[in-house]
Amino acid sequence: AIQLTQSPSSLSASVGDRVTITCRASQGISSALAWYQHKPGKPPKLLIYAASSLESGVPSRFSGSGSGTDFTLTISSLQPEDFATYSCQQFNNYPLTFGGGTKVDI
Amino acid sequence: QVQLVESGGGVVQPGRSLRLSCAASRLTFSTYAMHWVRQAPGKGLEWVAVISYDGSNKYYADSVKGRFTISRDNAKNTLYLQMNTLRAEDTAVYYCARASNTLFGGFDIWGQGTMVTVSS
16 A cells, blocks of 8 residues: 655644644555645534645645655645644545644644 | 534444534535544544546555545435444544635635544
């Protein structure tokens, strides 16, 4: 199975900060990667698909980049509602796998 | 509003069975592949299983292969997960999710989740 390694596992940031989260795949996955935001008691929310495409309705401060094995999620200016956990997921082949998550808090 | 609603969770003893359901409304259920994803307490997300739009193809995580069965009834707009020989490590919130038809499109719609607790 393809392993996804996210870093950091947690980070502290302030409103207005630029935040970057990385996801590294154990083998090349082209652009078959999605990013999700999830908060306690709620289902995950799709932010980015196909590595860099913004899901409809998601604020433009979120962006994704990368292909092959190295991917990045960037939040250009952190807002109060962005404090959450972020996870990457690969769609290159089965079994699908998620990264371990990155918790963003104050 | 497009909606997925899971049901069937609860407390069950190790070795017993449970069947989860996921009812879809206001979406063309029969044209999408559907997935189950779970999150154990304090852990990250774990993909569990997928079924193609017509039920002809299914894949499972190694951790549930041979114990869980995914199925669907397109006439009833409902997805199922039959879970047998449950273990303590199966304790988690179980989500059903729709796979976008866009290439590498991700899971664009999720249910609210149903909790499964495996404990004696």
